[in-house]
Amino acid sequence: MDRPVLAYRWSQSEFVRAWEAGAFDHPVELVEGEIWPVVIGSWHGDTVGEILARLPRSGVRVTTATLPTGQSLPDPDCWVRQADADPRGTIGSRLSIWDARDVLLVVEVADETTIQDLNVKAKLYGQAGYPVYWVVTQEAIYEHTEPSSTGYRKRVEYRLGERIPVPYANTELAVDNLIAPGPG
Template sequence: MTGASIAYRWTREEFLRAWEAGAFDHRVELVEGEVWSVVIGDWHGFTTGNLLRLLTAKGFRLTTATLPTGNSLPDPDCWVLREGAEPIGTVGTKVSVWAPADVALVVEVSDETVMYDLGIKAKLYGRAGYSTYWVVTKDVLYEHTDPTPEGFRVRREYRAGEDIPIHYADTTLPVTDLLSTL
């Protein structure tokens, strides 16, 4: 007899217990109850490093830490936190929870996962109330603003030769500088 398999949905607490116990043999994140592998590679690494260098601004800190969002534990490639912000809670013993007003920018560097980053993750970060979310690809930088309970109201595309506003720093950067190449 065969039957339909039942997909298991992880809770944050179950995922954290497994993660803290070393159950995963590679880098993973929890997105809406599903455990996703984190895709990495040369282009991804160089682009993330480039973003960390270019997005530095007085009064803000950059991090690559897990960013608890609703019942998910995504690992954005980098995100910007208001300097002096204090966690509003913790998940497990190692992961801080931050107020959306203290998170100035969330960034996913996207090659193989672009559809997930533009879809599910955009909804996730928008519902959380983060003011600005970027998806950086090899050719386009997608900026999401105006968060809503359904995701983001506004999505703009920026390409090489254009400047993108860095809202928290009250400046702009050339998109060409943000689209890293090897």
């Protein structure tokens, strides 16, 4: 007879205490009560580097810090906030909480996590009210806009050879310049 599997859901405060105590031996993030590993391969790291190098920086801060969102503590690959924004609070001793109006763009680079990034994290970031969310894959960038209580109302796919809008900077960037060449 099969026994039901009992899943433990972490609270934000439990996760932060464990993280600050050094309980995790590898990078992790808290997403809807679950601890997810953070895996960064070569293509992923190269693509994050390309994005960080090319995002416009006038009047904004581009960061790779954890972005407390609801009761989750996701680690976007990078995100952009108003340069003059002040945190509206802290979690633990090292994590700042930001107002959604100050968060201008959230970016996840998806190598092995495409399904989670397009679904679970899109819902999480949309519910938080972040205006633009990108999921970057080896073939395309999926731009999510029009946040709502269920995620995002709109998703547009930008392929190699196209340009993606960067609304906070009133410009566009070439997708080819943001996605690193794949392995092989």
